[in-house]
Amino acid sequence: MSDRRVAAMLVRDCGEDLVDVRSHGLHVDGRKRDAAGAWAHVRQGVLTRLLHAQSVLPVGVALLFIEGFRPPALQKQYFESYSAKLARANPLWPPAELRTAASRFLSPPEIAPHSAGAAVDVTLVDHQGSELDMGTRVNASPEESDGACYTDAPNLNVRARTNRATLGSALSTAGLINYGTEWWHWSFGDRYWALHTQQQAALYGPVDLP
Template sequence: MKYSVVLLSLLLTISCNQRKNTDQNDTADVETKMVLDSASKDSMDKVAKPALKSFEGLADTTFVRLADFSEDFVYDMRYATENNFLKAQVYDCAECYTRVKTAKALIEANKDFMEKGVKIKFYDCYRPNSVQYKMWEIVPNPQYVANPDKGSIHNKGGAVDITLVDMEGNELDMGTDFDYFGKRAYHDNVDLPQKILDNRKLLKETMEAHGFWSIRTEWWHYNLSAASNDPVANFKWECND
């Protein structure tokens, strides 16, 4: 009987030690995982974002993706959705391309805007001529869509449709939504609240100071003067899933 008690006591001690070791190992595993997770997060935080590209060596007429040259813009590419006056998606994917000279002017204009606590938000940029034909098929009205046989400055990579947002991304009140076709969207309509007139003035005067000109009926549309004589293009960008 005495040996049985001793043996039982020994077995209980071994079992307790094994359980203790298991608990310690589990705790160590958890602590190790936490350390590794933390190190992994720190490592990810320290990984540099892809470097912005340089315009060096690029011809002014080269088409470029604007986001590759600046991180300071906001995008809402409406024609890559059905949220537009066409009620149809005509771009395969949302990208903002322009010619180099247009991109340079936009970046400089945006620097001025950011000093005032706002920045550019894009609705449309370069538009391949094939897309212009798609738009014309849906709305064959030159009052709203340029005839693709002639093309528009959007097809030349020199026009953009834009608004302004604050540094948190909230749109400034411009009086109408993008692609509102009515007198409320006209630049010469002064029968609007002063805040709206001030916002439009800021947009217009800053863009004009950087070589762009507007059209009377659309507060959002700006053409780069230096791109007026460029040829209509049908360059198409690749869509990455």
């Protein structure tokens, strides 16, 4: 997300509402729950594509929705906290290097897909609701996971690699794209999506919960 081409993408917000995914039949996890219910919202176009992805998964496997919309103020808090952690661990890094490193794991607030209602953090569960082996936990940092959080990380067992491929196939078929440093992060309509799908502009910009 530190790529200047992402920040340079135009945004022509189409005005779609944020919608609550909890009333649409998806499995929704509460670990990111907040008082306002922001975490359970995405833009309508994102929800439509999640439901399509759900429909093409193998029998006995389902999406588990973990987090969608993240208010801009919360994104800023996350980004600054992670940047400070990296700065403590790497005191000789200049500010530009710190920002680039932080942006591999957390989007800068002004371009964050989550703050546009365009991104989702998801994983897979079996018919009993147990999470499948994906190689790392959701939201594992590069430092914690020794890089295994990267979607195409080489240090994965066969089962985790197969499960990631199943998740990726369903979401890609539905029109979402993955952020390669986080196997769980998928988006549609944001600046990153616009750049990688060669669109003229993003469909969604930062928004506030009604």
